[in-house]
Amino acid sequence: MEYLSIVFQEVYKILFLLVPVLVSVAMIVWLDRRVWAFVQKRQGPNVVGPFGLLQSLADALKYIFKEIIIPSSSNKVIFILAPIVTMTLALIAWAVIPFSATQVLADINVGILYLFAVSSLGVYGIIMGGWASNSKYPFLGAIRSAAQMVSYEVSIGVIIINVLLCVGSLNLNDIVIAQQNMWFVIPLFPMFVIFFISALAETNRPPFDLPEAEAELVAGYQTEYSGMMYAMFWLGEYANILLMCAMGAILFLGGWISPIDVYPFTLVPGAIWLILKILLLFILFALVKAIVPRYRYDQLMRLGWKVFLPLSLIWVVLTASYLFYFNLLPVN
Amino acid sequence: MIAHSIFFYTFSIIAVVSAIMVTASKNTVHSVFFLILDFISISCLFIMIGAEFLGMIMLIVYVGAVAVLFLFVVMMLNVAQQKNQWFTGQQSSRHIPVGLIISTLIFFEIIIVIGGWKYKPEIFDINNSISQASISNTHSLGQILYTDYIHVFQISGMILLVAMVGAIVLTFRQRSGVKRQSYIKQISRERAEGVEVLEVQSNKGVKLDD
Numbered sequence: 001m002e003y004l005s006i007v008f009q010e011v012y013k014i015l016f017l018l019v020p021v022l023v024s025v026a027m028i029v030w031l032d033r034r035v036w037a038f039v040q041k042r043q044g045p046n047v048v049g050p051f052g053l054l055q056s057l058a059d060a061l062k063y064i065f066k067e068i069i070i071p072s073s074s075n076k077v078i079f080i081l082a083p084i085v086t087m088t089l090a091l092i093a094w095a096v097i098p099f100s101a102t103q104v105l106a107d108i109n110v111g112i113l114y115l116f117a118v119s120s121l122g123v124y125g126i127i128m129g130g131w132a133s134n135s136k137y138p139f140l141g142a143i144r145s146a147a148q149m150v151s152y153e154v155s156i157g158v159i160i161i162n163v164l165l166c167v168g169s170l171n172l173n174d175i176v177i178a179q180q181n182m183w184f185v186i187p188l189f190p191m192f193v194i195f196f197i198s199a200l201a202e203t204n205r206p207p208f209d210l211p212e213a214e215a216e217l218v219a220g221y222q223t224e225y226s227g228m229m230y231a232m233f234w235l236g237e238y239a240n241i242l243l244m245c246a247m248g249a250i251l252f253l254g255g256w257i258s259p260i261d262v263y264p265f266t267l268v269p270g271a272i273w274l275i276l277k278i279l280l281l282f283i284l285f286a287l288v289k290a291i292v293p294r295y296r297y298d299q300l301m302r303l304g305w306k307v308f309l310p311l312s313l314i315w316v317v318l319t320a321s322y323l324f325y326f327n328l329l330p331v332n
Numbered sequence: 333m334i335a336h337s338i339f340f341y342t343f344s345i346i347a348v349v350s351a352i353m354v355t356a357s358k359n360t361v362h363s364v365f366f367l368i369l370d371f372i373s374i375s376c377l378f379i380m381i382g383a384e385f386l387g388m389i390m391l392i393v394y395v396g397a398v399a400v401l402f403l404f405v406v407m408m409l410n411v412a413q414q415k416n417q418w419f420t421g422q423q424s425s426r427h428i429p430v431g432l433i434i435s436t437l438i439f440f441e442i443i444i445v446i447g448g449w450k451y452k453p454e455i456f457d458i459n460n461s462i463s464q465a466s467i468s469n470t471h472s473l474g475q476i477l478y479t480d481y482i483h484v485f486q487i488s489g490m491i492l493l494v495a496m497v498g499a500i501v502l503t504f505r506q507r508s509g510v511k512r513q514s515y516i517k518q519i520s521r522e523r524a525e526g527v528e529v530l531e532v533q534s535n536k537g538v539k540l541d542d
Contacts, residue, residue, distance in 0.1 A: 003335075078365070109468050113388035120396030124368070127400070131361060131407055139407075146404050150397060157392075170385075170470055 014095075017105055021094055025238045026056035032238075032286045039290035063231035071133060071224050078132035083229045086125030086236035093118040093243050098173045100256045100270035111172035112160060115247055116153075119202065122240055123149040126204075126211060129233070130221035141220025144297065145204060145211035151304040152201040158312040159195045162188055163251050165319050168330025176255030178330070185252040191315055192252045194308050196284070199244040201304065203237065205285060207292040208300055241285060242278065249277035340380060347373040360406045364399065371395045385470040 030045060030053060037044025045055035070076055096111040098104040108114060123146055130142020164170065166187075167178040178184075185192045201208040212220030222233055249255060254277075256270025295303070323329045346369065353366040371394045378387035467475075477485055532538055 108384065110384045110388050110470060113385070113392065117388050117391035117396060120392055123396075123400055127403055127407075128365075143404065143407070146400055150400055153396065 013105055017094055018091060021091065021239065021242070022235070025235055025242060026060065027053070028242060028282055029056045029059075029234075029238055031282070032289070035283060035286035036290045039287065060231060063228055066227035068227040068229055069224075071135070073134045074224065075132040075134065078128050079224075080229070082125050082129035082132060083225065083232035083236065085128060086122065087232045087239070089118055089122050089125065090236040090239035090243060094246075096172055097243075097246050097250070097274075098176060098255060099274055101173060101177075103271060104173065107171070107173060110170045112164070112170050112175065112251075115172075115243075116157060116160060119156075119240070119243065119247075120149075120153050122202075125233070125236065126221050129225065133221070133224040135224055137217045137219075138221045138223045141211040141213075141217050141223075144217075145221065148204070148208065148210065148300060148304075149202055151301060152198045152308075155194060155304060155308040155312050156198045156202060158309065158316060159191045159198070160251065161316055162191050162312065162319050165316070165323060166330070172250055172255075176250060176257060179254040179257060183252065183254040183257075188252065188315075188319070191312065192248070194312055195248060195252065196281075198304075198308060199248060200285065200288060201300070203241045203244050205241065206289040207295050209294065210297055210300060213294060242282065245278045245281040245285065246274070248281050249274060253277045253281075336380070340377070343373045343376045343380070347377065360409070361403070364403045364406050367402070368395055368399045371399060383469055385473055 033055075034044040034046075034052070045052040048054045048058045070079060093115055095105045096108060096114050098107070098111075126145045126149075127142045130138040130140075130145075133139070163175065163184055166184060167175045169175065169178075200206075204211050210220075211217075212222060217223070222230060225233060256274045258265045258268060258270075258273055350366040350369040350373065354363045354370065357363050357366060371390060375387040375390040375395070378384075378390060530538055
């Protein structure tokens with residue numbers, strides 16, 4: 001009986017986390033399209049519901065009632081597994097995101113490593129989908145995304161090392177609390193820029209959306225997918241984008257800490273600040289999508305390996321020597 | 333404790349079964365997927381014994397990077413051709429003795445290590461180096477790795493670097509006649525060297541040179 005009550009409590013907590021995440025994924029799809037439209041002087045989706053807010057729900061309904069087509073020459077088990085893997089990996093990472101000092105599902109002491117591990121597993125959904133489709137364009141898209149995501153993960157890892165040098169702990173709450181006096185975006189500003197661009201590449205967002213470049217590869221790894229399975233890829237992708245924004249907010253923008261440490265602002269719950277910071281980063285993501293043209297593949301690889309990796313490594317040396325010289329290394 | 337052992341047996345059964353499936357499955361891509369499942373369940377086992385850092389690094393390095401490249405290579409290979417040469421033909425029996433010798437060696441090594449650990453624990457200097465329980469696993473690992481074992485750590489890093497440089501040297505070849513773009517050259521182009529105004533005579537044309 002005791003076990004059951006614990007299980008119920010945990011399930012309740014998980015639902016309380018996942019349902020808002022899924023709803024906000026649907027909302028940011030709408031926001032993405034609206035921002036994109038406004039940059040191009042269009043209206044965007046504005047018909048369904050007030051300001052078109054219910055557009056994503058209508059889309060989801062459409063996807064649910066569409067037929068799922070499984071190609072006869074595909075590898076059926078892996079073909080069906082691929083969108084499930086993408087979706088699951090995008091959602092399980094939210095378990096460690098702290099919304100305030102106490103509001104976190106799993107406050108583990110290797111939180112940032114967990115986030116990094118889960119985001120690096122995200123490539124499997126794409127490779128599995130591309131390979132199992134047994135068709136040329138999906139396969140090319142999958143190969144492209146595998147190379148791209150592995151390359152940019154390296155520089156994200158080195159950037160995380162930069163932040164960890166200043167914190168001295170792998171726990172996400174400790175990372176947030178270490179930014180009480182100054183957000184890391186100020187001393188580590190170049191790293192924040194590189195993190196933002198690498199996050200664009202890691203989530204296959206424009207200008208790095210080569211795995212699904214419609215002019216070259218139809219829709220890349222998603223070409224053979226239809227109905228709800230396509231929608232799951234789509235949801236997983238946007239959940240990953242939100243996750244990357246949350247990671248950026250926690251590593252550089254002070255997570256749930258209020259930006260102004262004065263009386264009326266400190267009353268606002270930390271979750272609200274975190275959500276506002278995530279939204280800010282997401283609007284930047286959406287603006288980049290509307291403004292910047294797509295990279296060529298060799299330019300993408302050059303940027304990752306020859307520019308970002310050396311830069312972030314040099315910055316690790318700089319940060320470490322600065323902290324060591326001024327005796328600021330966090331020791332406990 | 334019951335829940336603990338249920339989880340332990342679940343993960344270890346998955347690990348062993350997927351390890352067998354890596355060698356047993358006909359499709360090489362399936363083998364790599366089973367290998368990934370094996371890595372994941374082993375990292376879960378690491379996390380269960382409290383080695384959370386090791387488990388996460390296992391996920392990041394093996395599953396997130398090494399296995400992706402494995403998959404990359406295996407997908408690009410011509411699997412049907414490989415099958416004829418290695419897995420079915422007459423040559424396959426020639427590899428059995430080599431495999432047997434290597435697996436017996438590994439088996440005896442494991443037996444020596446586990447037996448020694450069980451019956452002569454003082455040989456292995458683990459208990460002295462593990463610090464007090466108040467420090468987390470990650471902290472104690474960092475304290476040992478960068479103080480007592482710094483030279484070993486650096487040497488292993490150098491070995492990896494040498495392996496990487498060696499792989500690049502082996503596969504690198506200078507190809508002639510490849511047109512490359514130079515960003516500096518492209519940006520620093522002036523109008524004077526790019527555009528030329530010519531007086532074209534009729535029926536003669538112009539000779540262009542790149």
